[in-house]
Amino acid sequence: MAVNRSFTEYVAKTFDNQFWAVTEQYLHENMDSLDLELYRIHKAGEPEIAEIKVEHVWVDDLPEMKIQFDVALSVIFEIPEADYHYDNSEEKKIWIMVRCRGDLACSLQDFEIYDVSGYNGKNRTKNPMDDSLVPFIPYEKLDEVANEFLKEYYPEALKITPYGQPPVWVDPNVLTERLGLTIQTQCIREDTSVFGQLYFIDTDTEMYDVNTECNVPVHIDGKTIVVDPKMFLLRNLGSVNNTIVHECVHWVKHRKVFELEKLYNTTASYISCEVVGGAASAIARKSTEFMEKQANQLTPRIQMPADSFRAKTIEYISKFMRETNARHTVDVMEKVITALVTNFGVSRQAAKIRLVELDFEEAIGTYTYLDGHYVKPHSFRKGSIKVNQTFSLSSQDAAIQRFMNAELRALTENGDYLFIDNHFVYNAPLYVERDANGKLDLTGYARSHMDECCLVFDMSITSKVDNTYHTACFLNREPSDITFEIKYHNGFENAPQERQVAMRKKQQAEAMEIRRKMTDDPEQCMKLILDWREMKYTDLGDTIDRDPKTISRTVKGETAPKVETAALICFGLNLPPVISEKLMAVLGCPLNPMNPNHQWINEALHVKYPEPLWAIQEYLSQYGVEI
Structure with a gap:
C-alpha cells in the first residue's frame, strides 16, 4: 500500500x-x-x-x-x-x-x-x-490558472468569436501534440474501472486484452496517455475528450509529484485515474486525491474558458428564446446546453456544471433523471437552494420521507402538497394544471418559480465516491452507480402567493364540510360524495370500469369489498385524503401500515388523488400494486 x-x-x-x-x-x-x-x-x-x-x-x-x-x-x-x-x-x-x-x-x-x-x-x-509537490491553487484562482494554461498551449481557445460563429474548442489531439504527448487507445482493465493512465517513462506492463480475455504484456512509451474508449468518468461526468485533457493537466501540473515519487520509488512510471476518482498507481493516496481534485476542477475550465463560454451561453439563450417565443430562460436551457455541448466538444453534464459555476443557475433544473424519465426543466430564485439541495426526488424517496418525517407528513396529509413530476408542489391553480391527457402537471409559472411553490430536500451521497465529485453528482442526478440519501429540509420557508393559499384554504374548508357530514353509514357517505361531485353510480362506474350495480352492492354491504376496490372508488372520485380515509373506514377497508401494497395505496391517496385514474394506476404499477 x-x-x-x-x-x-x-x-x-x-x-x-x-x-x-x-x-x-x-x-x-x-x-x-x-x-x-x-x-x-x-x-x-x-x-x-x-x-x-x-x-x-x-x-x-x-x-x-x-x-x-x-x-x-x-x-x-x-x-x-x-x-x-x-x-x-x-x-x-x-x-x-x-x-x-x-x-x-x-x-x-x-x-x-x-x-x-x-x-x-x-x-x-x-x-x-504542498509537501507532495502538488501546486496550491485556490478555488477563486482556478479560472485564472486555466487561462494561463490556455495562453501557453492553446491561446486561440480564449478568443470570443463573433455572433453566429462557433467558439474555438480545445481539440485534445492538438493539445497533446503541443505538449509532446501521444494518445494510445486500448482497454486497461477488464472491469473498465480505469478510464485513463498517463505514462511518464517507458514502461513494460500488463493490460486487458478483449480477444484473449486476459491480461497480456504491453510496452508503453513514455509521455503516452492511454485511454479506455469504453470508460467515461463516473459513466456520466465526462467523455474521452475530457479524459485526455484531464491527463494533459496532470502532465503540466503534476510532473513534480511524479518525480518526487521516483525519488522514493524508482519503479513508479504512471498516474492512473480510476472511475471513483482515486488513483491506482503507487503514488501516494493523499497526493493523488489532491491531484485528481485539481485536474477535475481545471479540465472543464480549460475546455470551457469562462469568458468565451459565458458569451456563447448568452448568445444561445437570446437566440433560442427569440426563435421559440419562450418567456423564461429555463424553457430554452436544454437547447442551450445541447448547443454548448456540440460547440465546445464536452459532455452534457460538464456543460451543465460549468453553467452553474458561471451563475447560470437555470441549468440546475435540467437533465434530472428520476423514476426512469427526465424531469422537465425548472428554475428558481438565485441562491434559494444550496448545491446539496433539490426540489426533485424519486417517488420512493418521497414515500420514505413522508413516512419518516412528521413535518413533511403534516404538510401533505390533507393534500396541500401533491407529488407531481417528482416534486412536492403546492396544490393551487397557479402551480398545478392538467395536460392534454388530463394528467396533473406543473404550470409554466411553477417551473420558473420552484422556490415559491415546491418543497426542498437535502441530499448526501451514500455510495463510495470521492468528495471531489459530490457537487457534480448533486447537479446532474443522471443514471449512474451513485446513490443518494434524500431528507426533507425541515423548516425551509417556501412562500406560495397569498391568493393561492386563500384558494387552497377554501378547497380545504369545502372538503372538511363534506367530512363533517359523513356518518358511519356507507350509503349515506356515498350519496353525499356523489352529490358533491355531481355524479351518479353510472358515472363512477364508467370512470373506474366497474358495473354500477356492483358498486352499489358494495356500498350497501351486500358484498365485502377488497382494499383495492375501495381505493379504486376513492381514486375514481378524486377524493381528498380527509374524505378518502373516512370512506375507506366505513367500507370496512382500513389500510394496514405494515402491508407494502397498502403503504403505496396510502401514498397515492395523499399525494396523487387529483390525478386521472390511469395516471394513478401507472404510478402504483411501478411498485407492483394493481387496483
Missing part, C-alpha cells in the same frame, strides 16, 4: 550533511551577533552542534522541473566554557532559514544552498506547493 510521500522528509534525510555544514559556518560567522544570554558560563567557547532538525519546508514552483525551497532549521548547540578555571557549558536553541534550489529533472543532483539567514517566521514562496 502506498504511503504519503513527503518532500520535507526527503530533504531532511538527503541533505542532512549540507545542513550541518552551512549551520556550522553560520554559527562561526554570526556567533557574536546572535545576542545570546548566557547564565552558566563566564566566557563563550566554540559552539558544538548537538542537533539539527528540519522543522518545515516551503516549496516554490518554478518553470519546467525546477523548484526553490526554504527550509526552516531548529539548531540545538552547546557552548562550552572558554575559561579553563571553570567547567561549565550551556545549551541554546536558534532557528535559521536555509534557502535552496534544484532541478527535479536530474533528481536534485544539482541541489544548491544559496542563502542562509536567521529565521523570522516568513518565507518568500510566490507559487507555493
Whole structure:
C-alpha cells in the first residue's frame, strides 16, 4: 500500500550533511551577533552542534522541473566554557532559514544552498506547493490558472468569436501534440474501472486484452496517455475528450509529484485515474486525491474558458428564446446546453456544471433523471437552494420521507402538497394544471418559480465516491452507480402567493364540510360524495370500469369489498385524503401500515388523488400494486 510521500522528509534525510555544514559556518560567522544570554558560563567557547532538525519546508514552483525551497532549521548547540578555571557549558536553541534550489529533472543532483539567514517566521514562496509537490491553487484562482494554461498551449481557445460563429474548442489531439504527448487507445482493465493512465517513462506492463480475455504484456512509451474508449468518468461526468485533457493537466501540473515519487520509488512510471476518482498507481493516496481534485476542477475550465463560454451561453439563450417565443430562460436551457455541448466538444453534464459555476443557475433544473424519465426543466430564485439541495426526488424517496418525517407528513396529509413530476408542489391553480391527457402537471409559472411553490430536500451521497465529485453528482442526478440519501429540509420557508393559499384554504374548508357530514353509514357517505361531485353510480362506474350495480352492492354491504376496490372508488372520485380515509373506514377497508401494497395505496391517496385514474394506476404499477 502506498504511503504519503513527503518532500520535507526527503530533504531532511538527503541533505542532512549540507545542513550541518552551512549551520556550522553560520554559527562561526554570526556567533557574536546572535545576542545570546548566557547564565552558566563566564566566557563563550566554540559552539558544538548537538542537533539539527528540519522543522518545515516551503516549496516554490518554478518553470519546467525546477523548484526553490526554504527550509526552516531548529539548531540545538552547546557552548562550552572558554575559561579553563571553570567547567561549565550551556545549551541554546536558534532557528535559521536555509534557502535552496534544484532541478527535479536530474533528481536534485544539482541541489544548491544559496542563502542562509536567521529565521523570522516568513518565507518568500510566490507559487507555493504542498509537501507532495502538488501546486496550491485556490478555488477563486482556478479560472485564472486555466487561462494561463490556455495562453501557453492553446491561446486561440480564449478568443470570443463573433455572433453566429462557433467558439474555438480545445481539440485534445492538438493539445497533446503541443505538449509532446501521444494518445494510445486500448482497454486497461477488464472491469473498465480505469478510464485513463498517463505514462511518464517507458514502461513494460500488463493490460486487458478483449480477444484473449486476459491480461497480456504491453510496452508503453513514455509521455503516452492511454485511454479506455469504453470508460467515461463516473459513466456520466465526462467523455474521452475530457479524459485526455484531464491527463494533459496532470502532465503540466503534476510532473513534480511524479518525480518526487521516483525519488522514493524508482519503479513508479504512471498516474492512473480510476472511475471513483482515486488513483491506482503507487503514488501516494493523499497526493493523488489532491491531484485528481485539481485536474477535475481545471479540465472543464480549460475546455470551457469562462469568458468565451459565458458569451456563447448568452448568445444561445437570446437566440433560442427569440426563435421559440419562450418567456423564461429555463424553457430554452436544454437547447442551450445541447448547443454548448456540440460547440465546445464536452459532455452534457460538464456543460451543465460549468453553467452553474458561471451563475447560470437555470441549468440546475435540467437533465434530472428520476423514476426512469427526465424531469422537465425548472428554475428558481438565485441562491434559494444550496448545491446539496433539490426540489426533485424519486417517488420512493418521497414515500420514505413522508413516512419518516412528521413535518413533511403534516404538510401533505390533507393534500396541500401533491407529488407531481417528482416534486412536492403546492396544490393551487397557479402551480398545478392538467395536460392534454388530463394528467396533473406543473404550470409554466411553477417551473420558473420552484422556490415559491415546491418543497426542498437535502441530499448526501451514500455510495463510495470521492468528495471531489459530490457537487457534480448533486447537479446532474443522471443514471449512474451513485446513490443518494434524500431528507426533507425541515423548516425551509417556501412562500406560495397569498391568493393561492386563500384558494387552497377554501378547497380545504369545502372538503372538511363534506367530512363533517359523513356518518358511519356507507350509503349515506356515498350519496353525499356523489352529490358533491355531481355524479351518479353510472358515472363512477364508467370512470373506474366497474358495473354500477356492483358498486352499489358494495356500498350497501351486500358484498365485502377488497382494499383495492375501495381505493379504486376513492381514486375514481378524486377524493381528498380527509374524505378518502373516512370512506375507506366505513367500507370496512382500513389500510394496514405494515402491508407494502397498502403503504403505496396510502401514498397515492395523499399525494396523487387529483390525478386521472390511469395516471394513478401507472404510478402504483411501478411498485407492483394493481387496483
